[in-house]
Amino acid sequence: MSQVQTQVTMEQVANMVVLTAGDNVGIAVRDIAANETARATEGGGIAAIEAIPQGHKIALAPVAAGDAIIRFSVPVGIATAAIPTGALVHIHNVRSRYLDNVEDHYE
């Protein structure tokens, strides 16, 4: 395979999965850099406004504080702040509906 073909392939390969249509977050399947396009398997992309490490979530649309984070059609947390499209969605802007156990949040 030539170098040119490899580059074309890499650009087309998805770097994000959206588990169910309608989810408001996607999951990075490899590290996505700030300003890189997060691209889903089904096509379509949004610009990451900050780095999204592999396995982390990116907002696909603006999420208001208090709104549910929806992954695989299931609420997996509540936004604690307004989250703009393309931002990292994680413990700094999401809380559990169940357990907080903040004492566990060590390295």
Added chain:
Amino acid sequence: MSEARDVIRPGARLRADPGAMRGYVRADGRKGIRNFVVVAYLVECAHHVARKIAAPFEEQGVQLIGFPGCYPSAYGHDMLEALCTHPNVGAVLLVSLGCEEFRRSALRDAIAASGRPVRLMVIQEEGGTASTVAAGRAFVAAELRAAAAAPTTPLTFGDLVIGTKCGGSDGLSGVTANPAVGAAFDRLVDAGATLMFEETCELIGCEEHIAGRAATPELGAEIIAAVKKADRYYRDLGHGSFGGGNIKHGLSTIEEKSLGAYAKSGSRTISGLLKPGVRAPHPGLYLLDTVNDGPVRYGIPNINDNQTVTEMVASGAQMIVFTTGAGSVVGQAIAPVIKVVSNSRVFQRLADDMDINAGTIADGAETIADVGERILGRVIETASGTPTRSEALGHQEFVLTYKTYEPLGPACLPI
């Protein structure tokens, strides 16, 4: 019946041959995929002697297990009985100090009644450490020779009992490894095997969806109650099954972690709710409730991943499919552990410890179904006698501590 449902055949994606699966028939009709000699200590004070007995035979199929407590425990007793009469176990040496409260004669008699060779050694009556070690090693050496000569018989999928567990999950576990295990579990349920998933504390947030898959509405209500019990228990404890490793790898909440863990169970009907030591009455998919009944007692119910693995084995699992993101390396004393890692980065770093790389899904190289077939292939190979990576590396993790369970409710096993 199970033969007629054995729909899995070697093909383009499945390279393993189910016809190669062989096991050891026990007096109760169950079949083991291994023929281990177990050395079990009945109190921590006998642990050292038991370890000394087992040590020279560590690479030869001798497994060390035990219960550390001195105070009586119905749970500890029932678990050790279930484990010592497990189909993967061919013979048992019990090592007692002598003054602990464990009902050692009752355990010995139950093992003998199961048709297994068993010897009970009491250190205080054998003349101390050195003489107990010498006599114990003689028993183990003789039983190992017998175990090696034991005949085997072909296995079908209907003979298999398989548990699944995750440890050190990351943000890809719920996207790659766990759905791939779910795909393999769907195939195995369809083929007539018995499957179980567990850890109700890691299903918090998914309870309504799980209940919707229950064989009856009453079972669904029992499942919801079991998950709510876990939520309440951990709230009272001020602690949860969600930690720094999960956060570092992208999981934000316990319910997000739960969603990923839940994917291991696949999509088939849930036939029942089990408690540790209770075996599934028929093939199918079961949920194992691994949280104490009653108020908070004895501290954290599952102090690490190995305790619930022990409980699945006590409920009859002959092997465990274990998924990890950060890279857990554990095995288990009585049941071989197949490890599936969620990402290629950790697979490359810990390749020696991992059986299956599900990171190929994130890499775009394979589908969830492809990896599910590879997991199925490894299950078949493991049931054919091929050591898993953790077996080859000599892993024998085992944890058993105090717990309290009440009997199952009437709706838990509807079929």
